[in-house]
Amino acid sequence: MSQPNLRKSPAKFTIPKLSYRVWSVWRRNLDVFLKTIAVNFLPSLLEPILYLVAFGFGLGGFIQEINGQPYINFLAPALVAIAIMYGSFFECTYSSFVRMYFQKTFDAIATTPVSVEEVVAGELLWGATRSTINASIVLVVVVLFGLVTSPLFLFLPVFAFFGGLMFASMAMCFTSIAPHVDFFNYPSFLFLTPMLFLSGTFFPLTAMPQAVQAIAITVLPLTHIVNITRGAISGSVEPILGLNPEILLPISIIWLIAVTAFFFVLSINLMKKRLIA
Amino acid sequence: MGLNEVLIEAKALTKKFDDFVAVDQIDFKVYKGECVGFLGPNGAGKTTTVKMMYCFLPPTSGELKIKGFSVLTSSREVKAIVGVAPQEDNLDPDFSVIQNLTVHARYFDIPKAEAKKRADEQLKFFQLEEKACSPVTGLSTGMKRRLIFARALINKPLILLLDEPTTGLDPQARHLVWDEVRYLKKQQVTIILTTHYMDEAQILCDRILIIDKGKIIEEGTPTELIKKHIGREVLELDYDEKLVPQLKETFSGSRIEKLGDRLQIFTDKPHGVFDSFLAEYKPQNVSIRNANLEDVFLKLTGRGLREI
Structure with missing residues (x-):
């Protein structure tokens, strides 16, 4: 017998090779979304209205101005940021897991010229699209409530896509190691919920001790998303750790690009390892 | 083509x-x-x-x-x-x-x-x-x-x-x-x-x-x-200890196996041999069928089979 040409571990870490075919996977998810658009649309529309009415008008009446703005104006950009976070995170945890594990959709697509990497990348791009859709709905509500004071808000749907891609990539890392669907309770409660409250969303981070501010800006991605949505909608950014916007905004942008790139590559590799034995 | x-x-x-x-x-x-x-x-x-x-x-x-x-x-x-x-x-x-x-x-x-x-x-x-x-x-x-x-x-x-x-x-x-x-x-x-x-x-x-x-x-x-592994036909009958020596003699050179409570004889012998054996010993629940791929499969992969 000839010497077998033993390959190194087939699951070695690589930069994924992607082609236009990722869009056929994205397109599949869009088609399904459009079939059920009524169910998808209404909750995303209703939720920000409730938040603005309850917290903005209701609770906001008892709260003093923040950075010279009414509380509702402080809150509105955070709702856009939260929509970016939830949109892709839930899509690429629960929904992707159902497609992968229960429906075997990834296996079926992998028998075609679309590669496993492209399937995962298509899912990530779709997650980012969900963030864009959800954030845009919230943005329309915010505009209709008259809470926009800067023309930069027009860039937010595009930003939502990239912010969504980051959360999608992080979510997909959890999906790659999830043994069952209930597993996602962990990231939901241990990762999303702390972010929901500690990223300068419902109250200024500057009200917290320096240590909490430092943690928020180092490890909580939502902090950076909020910085940018707030800058784009209200034209003001909270001086976290005493930094002014000229320094803070570039830090947020660089942080987001670096973290997105890292988790995008990592999640595809982890999923490939899970899907191909 | x-x-x-x-x-x-x-x-x-x-x-x-x-x-x-x-x-x-x-x-x-x-x-x-x-x-x-x-x-x-x-x-x-x-x-x-x-x-x-x-x-x-x-x-x-x-x-x-x-x-x-x-x-x-x-x-x-x-x-x-x-x-x-x-x-x-x-x-x-x-x-x-x-x-x-x-x-x-x-x-x-x-x-x-x-x-x-x-x-x-x-x-x-x-x-x-x-x-x-x-x-x-x-x-x-x-x-x-x-x-x-x-x-x-x-x-x-x-x-x-x-x-x-x-x-x-x-x-x-x-x-x-x-x-x-x-x-x-x-x-x-x-x-x-x-x-x-x-x-x-x-x-x-x-x-x-x-x-x-x-x-x-x-x-x-x-x-x-x-053809290679089984032969042409298979004679199947209920297992009966007393019949085994006669079977071995009549179908010498053929493979005889016990599968559950049935006996199977894989053979190329002409039909006349079957008929005279059946007439003489009258075994229970006899069937003669063509050998098929399942016989080959069970022989080669050996699951659940015991040769006697």
């Missing part, structure tokens, strides 16, 4: 999962237009081999080429010419029957109009036209299998991989699948079929590879294998 064109070639093909060797240094060739059956007990390595053919599992070592393309380095080229009907139901429950075909066609870059045309043709061929707009979740098992089969043909594959296409089907649905396989054979589609059903393999396959514990243990046409 290029009858001798090799479409699939495996050389020392091996797949290991950690320490478990699922496929162990196998060599085989499949020629254009052939229908080759992969037979083996559960866990023998059939599905693993098939999964390597459509580039889902990378081989651990050895070589596997599909129409000259390596599954390791040219997976896109391979997958473009292969159609896969996997064992499990992985139809897309988010879509209707026809969308399962058109969406799948999109992954192959088939233009929309062409995809619709092919989908309609397949639904007609597989008698699923009436269900075109139904959700797949409501289909019967037989209909699901046919839709999986139809989906595997949407890219007009040169090679069709059918992994246990009739498992769990009722006889009507099985026969429908068989008719379709025969039709595709006439169209010169090369077919790889894995199955546990020996009658299916005997009817459909030009050539059989019997796999056990990751190795190909025998290979040939169904007729060759039966």
